[in-house]
Amino acid sequence: MSGFDVGARLKQLRLKRGLSQRELAKRAGVTNSTISLVEQNSVSPSVSSLKKILDALPVSISEFFAGEEIAQEHIFYRASDLTEIGDGKLSWRLVGARRPNRSMSIIHEHYPPGADTGEDMLEHEGEEGGVIVSGTIELSVNGDSQLLTAGDAYYFDSRLPHRFRNVSDGDCVIVSANNPPSFADGGNHQHHG
Template structure:
């Protein structure tokens, strides 16, 4: 992988997905069938023309029989003896605003093999596509660090203030946006490990 690709997390994700898929002997058609995404959408992700949200990354990782950390972190950032430390100065954005969904998020955990949770620092956009909701296997926990978040999950609309938290089944269609100004939250996703 080139240093330029390594420097741009959005390109790194697509490259890692393509590498893992080809190393496992899986075709794009097979990945599409396993994830429920179109072959065209997956091709755009692999070629860094689209950046998938966390729910999509979770589904892709499960289909590739790995966890999200394999898509988000290089092996050089690997953890040893069951411990992973990510210093603030080492934290890199996973997805930056300006993507189709407008969310910015940074991974707060390194490449700990077999981990079941993925914590992220989310910055919510104020404008969202009124038709787009996310859903995936697993569970999510969110704690609002700053601002106010309008959160929708399972047909309910809630306003979460600084210090509020929510825990929910990630299969419920969900999304969030900043109500006014900057809104930042810690979001922890739990995804069941894909089994052989």
């Protein structure tokens, strides 16, 4: 996550909400030491554990990485304009993170070998779908797992527990969308507690 200070950003948001590390840990269902280690940048949280912590604030993943400012509407985005919301191992680059009133998330996802959204299954409001551009991904949704390869696609209710893992020895690239943008939104907090 080149250059982005996850620890300082988490501490800033926690203090802004007047929460102690202990209180945030309790709300998020993680240990006090987890919050402390993340804030010191001693540990890089998986997407699923970072989401648990941010849901407790509540702050969306895109808001966390994009910062507070909302930009004017753009139509075209260069690769360098996309906002990285991944966990340092896997890369999720969000299109239009700062776009006002964004009603969907479009994400360019890159999973190197072994990358995983985390042991905790993701669950959030809405629907999501995507197309595998290259490589292979193991997608587990509600107890059903499939290996998907280039050209394959998926579409499911995001409230079902789900997880993405690259179990191959090559990179996997996916372009996905979800609506409403509850997982990576610009402020519509529709997360499960």
